[in-house]
Amino acid sequence: MIISARRALILSTPIWIIGAxxxxxxxxxxxxxxxxxxxxxREAMLAQEAATSSRLGITALETPASVATLTGDxxxxxxxVQYVEAVTRAPGVTASSTPGDGNTALSIRGFGGxxxxxxxxxxxxxxxxxxxxxxxxxxxxxxxxxxxxxxxSVLYGQGALGGVINVIPKTPNLARWEGDTLASYGSFDTxxxxxxxGGPITRSLGLRVDGSYRQSDGYVDRxxxxxxxxxxxxxxxxxxxxxxxxxxxxxxxxxMRYWGTPVVNGNTLDPSIRRENYNVGxxxxxxxDHRTQFSVDARLAEGLRVNxxxxxxxxLRRWENLESYSYNPAxxxxxxxDNFGIxxxxxxxxxxxxxxxETPLSGQTRNTLVVGADLNWIDLxxxxxxxxxxxxxxxxATGFDPGTFLDTVGLAPRYRxxxxxxxxxxxxxLEITPRLSLVGGLRYEENxxxxxxxxxxxxxxxxxxxxxxxxxxxxxxxxxDHFTWRAGVVYEVTPELSLYGQYVTGVDPVGTLTTFxxxxxxxxxxxxxxxxxxxxxxxxxxxxxxxATLAVFRIVKNDLTVQRVTNGPLEQIGQxxxxxxxxxxxxxxxxxxxLDANAMLIDAKYDDFASGAVDFTGNTPxxxxxxxxxxxxxxxxxxxxxxxxNLRWVGKRYTNNANDRRIPSFIVVDLAASYAxxxxxxxxxxxxxxxxxxxxxxxxxxxxWLLAPPRNYSVAVRAAF
Numbered sequence: 001m002i003i004s005a006r007r008a009l010i011l012s013t014p015i016w017i018i019g020a021x022x023x024x025x026x027x028x029x030x031x032x033x034x035x036x037x038x039x040x041x042r043e044a045m046l047a048q049e050a051a052t053s054s055r056l057g058i059t060a061l062e063t064p065a066s067v068a069t070l071t072g073d074x075x076x077x078x079x080x081v082q083y084v085e086a087v088t089r090a091p092g093v094t095a096s097s098t099p100g101d102g103n104t105a106l107s108i109r110g111f112g113g114x115x116x117x118x119x120x121x122x123x124x125x126x127x128x129x130x131x132x133x134x135x136x137x138x139x140x141x142x143x144x145x146x147x148x149x150x151x152x153s154v155l156y157g158q159g160a161l162g163g164v165i166n167v168i169p170k171t172p173n174l175a176r177w178e179g180d181t182l183a184s185y186g187s188f189d190t191x192x193x194x195x196x197x198g199g200p201i202t203r204s205l206g207l208r209v210d211g212s213y214r215q216s217d218g219y220v221d222r223x224x225x226x227x228x229x230x231x232x233x234x235x236x237x238x239x240x241x242x243x244x245x246x247x248x249x250x251x252x253x254x255x256m257r258y259w260g261t262p263v264v265n266g267n268t269l270d271p272s273i274r275r276e277n278y279n280v281g282x283x284x285x286x287x288x289d290h291r292t293q294f295s296v297d298a299r300l301a302e303g304l305r306v307n308x309x310x311x312x313x314x315x316l317r318r319w320e321n322l323e324s325y326s327y328n329p330a331x332x333x334x335x336x337x338d339n340f341g342i343x344x345x346x347x348x349x350x351x352x353x354x355x356x357x358e359t360p361l362s363g364q365t366r367n368t369l370v371v372g373a374d375l376n377w378i379d380l381x382x383x384x385x386x387x388x389x390x391x392x393x394x395x396x397a398t399g400f401d402p403g404t405f406l407d408t409v410g411l412a413p414r415y416r417x418x419x420x421x422x423x424x425x426x427x428x429x430l431e432i433t434p435r436l437s438l439v440g441g442l443r444y445e446e447n448x449x450x451x452x453x454x455x456x457x458x459x460x461x462x463x464x465x466x467x468x469x470x471x472x473x474x475x476x477x478x479x480x481d482h483f484t485w486r487a488g489v490v491y492e493v494t495p496e497l498s499l500y501g502q503y504v505t506g507v508d509p510v511g512t513l514t515t516f517x518x519x520x521x522x523x524x525x526x527x528x529x530x531x532x533x534x535x536x537x538x539x540x541x542x543x544x545x546x547x548a549t550l551a552v553f554r555i556v557k558n559d560l561t562v563q564r565v566t567n568g569p570l571e572q573i574g575q576x577x578x579x580x581x582x583x584x585x586x587x588x589x590x591x592x593x594x595l596d597a598n599a600m601l602i603d604a605k606y607d608d609f610a611s612g613a614v615d616f617t618g619n620t621p622x623x624x625x626x627x628x629x630x631x632x633x634x635x636x637x638x639x640x641x642x643x644x645x646n647l648r649w650v651g652k653r654y655t656n657n658a659n660d661r662r663i664p665s666f667i668v669v670d671l672a673a674s675y676a677x678x679x680x681x682x683x684x685x686x687x688x689x690x691x692x693x694x695x696x697x698x699x700x701x702x703x704x705w706l707l708a709p710p711r712n713y714s715v716a717v718r719a720a721f
Contacts, residue, residue, distance in 0.1 A: 036682040036720050037642050037674055044540050045069040046547045051123065052146035052166040054439070055155070055307075055354055055370045056429045061538060064439050064488025064500040066091070066149040066551045066582060068598075072142040072170070078632060078646055079672055079686050079714075081192065081214065084697075086139045087165055089630050090147040091549075091582045092600035094650055096623040098700045099285055099319070102134035103255055105698075108149055109555055110578025110604030111162030112623050115508050118152065118160035121167050121249070122293060124311050124352075125156050127419065129344050129380050130515045134317055135251045135289035136167050138229035140182075140194045140212035143170045149582065150532050150553060151506025153484040154441045157374065157423055158513065161506040161530045161557055169249065172198050172206025172235045179721055186686070186714025188223075190216035204238040218256050219709045220277040222402065227253040241299040249291040257283035260704030262327035262334060266661030269694055269705065270329060273397050278334055281402035284320040289313070303358040310351045317344040320405045322391055325704060332397045341385035341411040346514075350376040354425075365431035374445075376421040378514050385411040410460070415469055418450045419514045435492040439502075440485070447480040449516045470516075478516060480527050482507045497539035505531045508557065525572055530557040546587040554579045556607075566612040575607040576621060592636035599629040609657070616657045623698065625665075627651035644672040656702040663705060666695035684716040 045068075050060040053067040060067050068090045080086035084095050084104060096112045097105045106117045114128040126133050136142075145167050152160040177199030185191045191214070198208035208231075215226040233247035257279050263269050295309040324338040354372030361367055391406040423445035430438045452466040468476035488502030507527045510516065536551035560574025580602025587595045604624045609616045620626065631647045651665045670688045677683065689711045696705035 036678075036680055036718060037636075037640070037676045044544075044547050045071075046538055046540060046549070050146060050148075051168075052120070052164060053148045053155075054427060054429075054441075055356070055372070056368050056427055056439070057356065058368075058429060058439075061492070061496075061498045061540075062429075062437065062490055064490050064502040064534075065504075066534065066536060066549065066553075068147045068149075068549075068584065070145040070147070072139065072144055074596075075139050075142065075145070077672075077674070078644065079670065079684075079688070081139055083137050083139060083167070086142075087145055087147065088648070089632075090145070091584045091598035091630075092149055092602075092628065093147060093163075093165075094625055094628050096698050098698060098706060099255060099257075099259060099321075100132065100323075100700070101128075102132045102287065102317075103137070104133050105131075106165065107624050108147075108163035109553065109580065109600075110576075110602050110621065110624050111508075111555070111557065112621070115159055115512065116162040118156055118164045119167075120156070120164060121291060122169055122247070123166060123309065124291075124293060124313075124350070125374075125376070126313065127159075127348060127376065127378050127421075127514055128512055129315075129346050129378075130342075130382070131512045132317065132344065134253060134287035134315060135249070135291065136229070137227060137251060137253050137255075138212050138214070140229060141169045141196065141210035141231045141249075143168050149551070150534055150555065151484075151486075151504045151530060153445075153482075153506040154443045154486045154504060155425070157421065157443065157445045158447065158480070158482065158507040158509050158527055161508045161528075161555065169231055169233070169247070170196065170198065170208055170210060171233055171245065172200075172208040174200045174204075174206040174235065174237060176200070181719045182716055184684075184714055184716035187712035188217045188219050188709075190214070190712075190714065192716075204236060206235045206237070208233045208235075218258070219712070220256065220258050220261075220275050220707075222277050222279070222281065223256045223258055225254055225256045227251070227255070243295075243297045245293075245295045247293050249289075251287070251289040253287045253289075255285055255287075257285050257321060258706070259321060259323045260325070260700040260706045262325040262704050264327060264329050266655060266702050269696075269707075270327065270397075271694060273327070273334075274694060274707065274710075276398060277402070278322075278325045278336055278395070279402065280322045280339075280405045282320075282404045283322070284318055284405075287315070287317045289315050303360075305356045306353070307356070308351065308353040311349070313346075313348040315344060315346045317346075318342070320385075320407070320411070322403075322405065324701065327397065333394050334397050334400075335392070335394045337390060337392045339391035339406055341383075341405070341407055343381075343383035343411060345381040345383070346378065347380075348376060348378045350374070350421075361431065364434050367431065368429045370425075370427040372425055374421070374423040374425065376419070378417075378419040378421075380417045380419075380514055381413050382415050382417070382515065383411055383413045385409045412456075413454050413463065415451060415453045416466070417452075417514055417516075420448045422446050437490050439488045439490065442483070442485040444483050445481065445507075447513055448477055449480075449513060450477045451516070452476060480509075480513075482527055482529070494539075496542075497537070499535075499537050501533075501535040503531065503533055505529065510561075525561065526559065528557055528559040528572070530555060532556075541587070544588060546585070548586070549584045550581070551583075552581045560606075560609055562608065562610050563612055564610055574609045576605065576609065577607050578602050578604040578624075580604075594634045594636075595631070597629070597631040599627070601627050606657075611657065614658070616659075619657060619659045620654050622654050622656055622702075625651040625653050640676040642674045644674075646670040646672075653699070655699040661702045663696045663699055666693055668693050668695060668708070680720050682718045684714075684718060686714045686716075688712050688714075 152164040179197040194212035196210035231249040236244040425443040427441040451469040455465040486504035532555040534553040538549040559572040562574040584598035692711040
């Protein structure tokens with residue numbers, strides 16, 4: 001089925017392009033919203049509803065929090081085809097991803113990984129297994145990405161002290177049929193074929209389907225990859241009071257089987273091994289995700305609405321790799337270790353339902369109240385082949401035989417877990433005056449995790465039972481419960497300018513909730529808690545010139561696990577913090593010029609943290625840059641020609657708690673030009689990393705850098721109708 005779907009997509013895309021390009025000439029691109037190159041002023045997203053930051057149905061200007069929106073059209077115009085490169089255009093968001101976490105881990109405001117930065121798809125919370133999430137990975141079907149910076153546990157539960165990312169896919173257009181296609185080819189024999197179509201089947205029933213296939217030989221040896229992303233949605237909307245949506249998303253992703261390049265003393269890259277891949281020749285990384293979602297939004301009466309979303313997520317992931325490398329420049333050799341075979345077989349069921357009540361008050365003010373519940377069931381079967389005689393060898397730094405994966409134990413189920421999450425939440429917005437409002441929220445959540453180890457027969461070939469794997473094998477369950485809240489105030493100086501402040505609490509898990517296991521003293525640990533104080537200003541610039549935001553904040557995370565002396569007891573008494581500022585600016589300038597820019601500056605550090613006899617107090621947590629910035633300059637030279645330049649800067653990041661190993665800062669520049677052959681057909685030319693900078697996207701451990709692509713080029717043909 002997967003092969004036939006890929007072939008159908010590949011064969012049909014050129015036909016789509018030809019069909020979309022035919023027809024009469026349309027009017028000027030600035031006046032036609034279906035034009036292939038949109039040269040009109042960019043929409044002011046602050047004036048739009050930001051669903052990720054609140055269920056109250058308020059705009060970003062009315063929300064006492066930092067929320068940014070990246071539209072899918074802008075991401076595709078920049079050439080950001082992968083999820084992580086797209087979302088790191090938002091203020092304060094940087095990559096910390098590796099193949100071990102699904103290539104999706106991020107850092108926000110000094111806190112990183114899937115335990116501190118939560119990820120949603122269409123508002124649905126995805127719970128990681130062993131710190132891993134593998135969907136989404138492609139931006140083709142994205143309508144927009146919303147980023148909420150700062151603790152969001154009061155909205156979505158544990159695991160969001162740094163922030164929340166919500167990827168919102170395209171939905172059916174019940175007004176008219178519309179479609180788009182893309183075919184691209186570039187360096188490293190990289191190509192992409194994509195198509196999408198949506199519109200009304202009847203006056204009340206709409207359809208949307210999207211598909212994207214990518215393949216590449218990669219920029220390191222044996223760096224081939226391929227992915228297929230498919231999505232479809234049906235919406236039934238008989239009137240403005242009722243909307244019913246059924247959608248399904250599928251992803252099959254085989255990324256590069258590349259775990260990084262070893263560096264000298266953990267700090268310096270040897271360019272001579274820039275293109276080497278030290279994994280075994282038959283390595284496997286394969287992730288398949290299915291997501292089904294059914295949503296109902298209905299107005300029950302004047303001022304009373306109900307929203308209910310049910311969903312099922314299934315994930316099957318497989319790794320077979322030799323992952324760790326140490327480079328000796330004196331002997332020009334690389335020592336390899338850590339052969340890991342792992343399988344995640346995970347299913348998540350859930351429902352989130354809320355009721356919204358709007359009550360008019362005196363004059364033009366009103367009160368809006370949301371109450372609801374959030375339920376999740378997650379079942380995981382975890383398989384591995386961690387060998388008792390691990391695969392260790394030493395190979396020449398270049399010109400070596402990669403060898404094959406050694407598995408003496410066998411990849412088989414080792415344990416299963418069952419996670420149950422139940423939460424009740426409420427939000428309220430009280431308009432004291434037409435300009436002054438109070439926004440508050442609270443959430444109570446209970447997590448229950450059970451874990452059982454599989455027991456095999458003496459031959460190790462058949463499961464004959466299972467034993468509890470928590471609390472030293474005497475109890476199968478561990479319960480966590482927590483209460484979080486926030487209180488904020490917004491003052492509208494003018495309808496286009498707001499001042500705000502908030503205090504919010506949050507919770508992160510101990511490790512990963514769905515794969516929690518421990519014994520002895522750790523079993524009594526609770527989830528680390530935190531809080532944030534934030535103040536800011538955001539507003540629309542006059543005469544449609546653009547928008548700007550500024551936020552200052554301080555986040556404190558308590559209850560870190562600390563070991564004061566070697567082999568001493570573990571205590572939950574540690575603390576880390578982050579103090580900083582974020583700013584963004586979007587300008588629509590004369591002569592067809594436009595600028596989008598943002599920057600983040602923070603002081604992230606351990607306030608109290610030790611491991612063994614080593615005190616790391618005052619050091620910066622690994623993977624966290626103290627500064628980052630993005631800038632995109634566009635020039636609509638004519639209605640047919642658009643030029644773009646994109647800049648990304650990320651400050652230095654440490655790769656260990658001691659801060660004696662680090663990834664240097666980097667600046668990377670991309671250039672692009674788009675030319676509209678007709679109002680519905682365009683050609684894009686791109687040059688990425690134009691200065692051929694050697695830089696690392698992230699690190700795997702403290703000794704390996706996952707390097708970004710060198711300078712590369714691509715050409716694409718796009719069609720829309």
